[in-house]
Amino acid sequence: MPKFVSVEEAAAYVKDGMTVMIGGFLGCGNPHHIIDELVKRGVQDLTIISNDSPPTGYGLSKLIDNHQVKRLITSHVGLNPNVAEQMNAGELEVNLTPQGSLAEMVRAGGGGLGGVITPTGLGTLVEEQNPFVHGKITIDGREYLVMKPVHADVALISGHTVDKAGNVWYKGTSRNFCSLMATAADVVICEADHVVETGGIEPENVVTQGIFVDYIVDGGKL
Amino acid sequence: MDKNVIKSTIAARVAKELKDGDVVNLGIGLPTMVPNFLPQDVHVTLHAELGCVGAGPRPAPGEEDYYVVDAGGQPSSCTLGGSFIDSATSFCIIRGGHVDATILGCLECDEEGNMANWIIPGKKCPGMGGAMDLVVGAKKVIVAMEHTAKGSPKILKKCRLPLTAIQCVNLIITEMGVMEVTDKGLVLKEIHPEFTVEQVQEATEAQLIISPDLKPMC
Known part of the structure; x- marks a missing residue:
């Protein structure tokens, strides 16, 4: 309680x-x-x-x-x-950090997930500079950023x-x-x-x- | 054109892009004028990224609810049938392609559909808020803005400012005309009767492709 x-x-x-x-x-x-x-x-x-x-x-x-x-x-x-x-x-x-990515990064942190895979931020300063970007991944031919929880x-x-x-x-x-x-x-x-x-x-x-x-x-x- | 005429011209034209039943996210400023120009038989559901599906108008003075604000932090309301959600659900709606159209202004956009609206390095750095997710996730991205910034072109060959997203813009609507982003470049589809094609091109850094079916913008 x-x-x-x-x-x-x-x-x-x-x-x-x-x-x-x-x-x-x-x-x-x-x-x-x-x-x-x-x-x-x-x-x-x-x-x-x-x-x-x-x-x-x-x-x-x-x-x-x-x-x-x-x-x-x-x-x-x-x-x-x-x-x-x-x-x-x-x-x-x-x-x-993009708002939608941040929301999911919090959710991942709370929900035991290792990260968030999102197209948001690709080709921008987020990809270049944000310390929570773990890298990029291609799934079914589409590129995504991997954001840390x-x-x-x-x-x-x-x-x-x-x-x-x-x-x-x-x-x-x-x-x-x-x-x-x-x-x-x-x-x-x-x-x-x-x-x-x-x-x-x-x-x-x-x-x-x-x-x-x-x-x-x-x-x-x- | 007078500033107010410019704004209402753009907002009125943008309103014609919306269909009955569309889910729409409006950026701050000019885009918030768009619902005023919707025909009576077109009803759209406004999505506000801080967590409202079915956002309503600003309440009358004295009617404000402490707990209901818009994405600019100003008093807002929820329409009948609307609902409140958390930020993850809000961006599920955005990123998941459940928003039919997002209407927003920008600092620069270009002939490839790139857009910049969140930072001027060394000068201003408000941040992207929800803009990066919106332009990546919405089915249709409509840039609604004045054609130039005090005379200097905002529609460029290639954006110079840091991008909000790559190749995300579908349509650009200004007081001078309507331009569609295509594989071949920017196609001028409609022109405001107060301007000539030469004047629009002069105010645009990108090379415009003039539609063979060029129509008056109204």
């Missing part, structure tokens, strides 16, 4: 130098309270795996703005100019409704990477906007099963 922890306790699982997955799309689905606590604690040298960096000052971008990230594995950084600035200053390494020390996700067994239901577009990342880290922490009794989510409507979730933070609706 997952354990209920305070936002302070949850943030303490993230230590200097760790690789952390953060669910969300331009902030929608980011666990905002846990991120705020990480900023407060000032944990350093993080490798963040996330779909994007939201606009400056919002969601996980606060960690970048506060110079707590040394490496970012992501698909889009256009809305936070601090990323380019820190990249140019040699402070931040950014591995731009990713795994994290901690995954931070958010859920609209979470029951006491850790089952998660996501609302709207906040599911995005959260349900994938819940499978791909040693420790999974879910910030719940609403906590309900076990059984409060119908079994058919559970998206992330409680077996994936280690800790729940009762975040209260933002």
